[in-house]
Amino acid sequence: MHRVVVLALEGVYPFELSIPVRIFGTATANDGAPLYEVITCSLDGAPVTTSADFALAVQHGGEALESADTLVIPPFTCGPAEERNWLPEELSSALARVQPGARIVSICTASYVLAAAGLLDERPATTHWNEADHFQRMFPRVKVDAAVLFVDDGRVLTAAGVAAGVDLCLHILRRDHGSEVANRVARLCVVPPWREGGQAQFIERPLPELSASGTSATRAWALERLGEPIMLPELAEHARMSVRTFSRRFREEVGMTPLQWLTQQRVRHARRLLETTDLSVDRVAAEAGLGSGASLRQHLAAAVGVSPTAYRHTFRAKDHGAV
Template identity: 70%
Template sequence: MHRVAVLAMPGVYPFELGVPTRIFHAATDAASGKRLYEVTVCTADGRPVPTNAGYSIAVEHDASAIDDADTVVVTPAQGAYQFPGPGELQPEIAGALARVKPGARLVSICTASYVLAAAGLLDGRPATTHWWHTAHFQRTFPDVKVDPDVLFVDDGDVLTSAGVAAGVDLCLHLVRRDFGSEVANRVARSCVVPPWRDGGQAQYIERPVPGPSMASTAPTRAWALERLGEPLQLADLAAHAQMSRRTFTRRFREEVGMSPGQWLVRQRVELARHLLEETDLPVDRIAAEAGFGTGASLRQHLSAVVGVSPLAYRRTFRKV
């Protein structure tokens, strides 16, 4: 069983604190129904911590719960624990993070990325945080490669998410990474959340509300998802939406948070991953079905996204 320790700091946000337990406890073995994760919530000293919601949360474990954890999740908090800078991390939190065993994954939700960065754990790494704070985060930690647009960043043994609900996206991603898409999709259905959200957090940044006469790109996205195996071009998408290419691209970025080309590649990669996990189709056939054309193109794109070849991915995530 994969062991997860969730660290709660004073001023913790209850919603974000509850996300890991809710998602990971919903991950079960299809045959036996047994949970695939053991989740332990802890504080640095094992004492209750106040939340930002006007009540306190009592826990049963101190930071020693981190010692044997395979994944450690740091949740955001308000007040003095919210935005520590370099060298400003509270000693009890630094001590708790020092207990993470070699090879364990370290995860932050929302502004808890400040805690990882203050501990020097994000230096030279890609990371993200809530879009409202990305500029401040980058100024505070110039050695971190901040990506302000994505919902989460997976850098192998260190993962960071954007604000609030992006913690759900990241935890579902971890379930999928650990046990495959079938388990992750079951978790998403049981929690009534989408297994994968299109786009990044750029789509949530404050912008003027579009006028009622402005058309959406959503119907075209749905149309494209039914034709991923075809050689779709920007001109095809814009023509379906009855917009100029410039207008379509601008509107698409506003709604999805990425360019049409980036979105197409992501959807094709997701389709290829699904086919690798759920079918026995050869790699070249999957490449054609997903719109990559050749096995070499699929290998290039899959390696860029998940860091492994199609065959290695299939060996890891293939449903037994």
């Protein structure tokens, strides 16, 4: 039987720790036989603290890593950001016990462990979007993709944040035993077997603070008129600059062209309308200045990888559990 070993490190996040046993432990063959054995270990077999107000007792120590067919490392409180590019000797020694052919999986910021161990060098990987920039600076040899929910690079797999660990475990289950088994487990766990889009739709992109100089006042003026047609000459006229000067100053201050920025703001406004109103897709497109529903679908797919309807289903507040 395929053995999944879950390594609980000090400060482990309880929710993510439970994902592998819940997904793999629920998987059975058609005759009801379990497909995986899931065990949890700590580095020394002693209880571990969690990020919550309780500790966990485990039944296995680091020796369990030697028998792992799949090793899963959930996230944990991993100390100061500037110290995450090295591994404590005890953890480094423990990882060295993993067999060469074993599959290694990280959930959320546990990707720092894999990167610090050199397991992600020259590989594609992901981590929580909020840590992606720091992660890339710490580990420049890793090909970080912050837009996806998980990355499967064969032997080494990484998931983004929290629930993306569920997505990745279901993906592994699907890869090992097919869609029928994965879908059955998803139904039993009351989770979707596959989520549309990627991590991009969950990334917060706060608007930059507007200063009193340069093109700032014109940006504020444009934000109040997103539903209206606004052309580059109008923006330049409002800023009392020539089109050429305005375009140059705008790119220097914002890092993109005025029309690229305007489209970005319109898509953000459309996202807010999808989250907070019941307006039709066509009406949302009109209110955001994107013209038609088809245009909104195209821009939203490019920005976050999902359709307006799927985005609204994910983020629109509803009493889904009410009867």
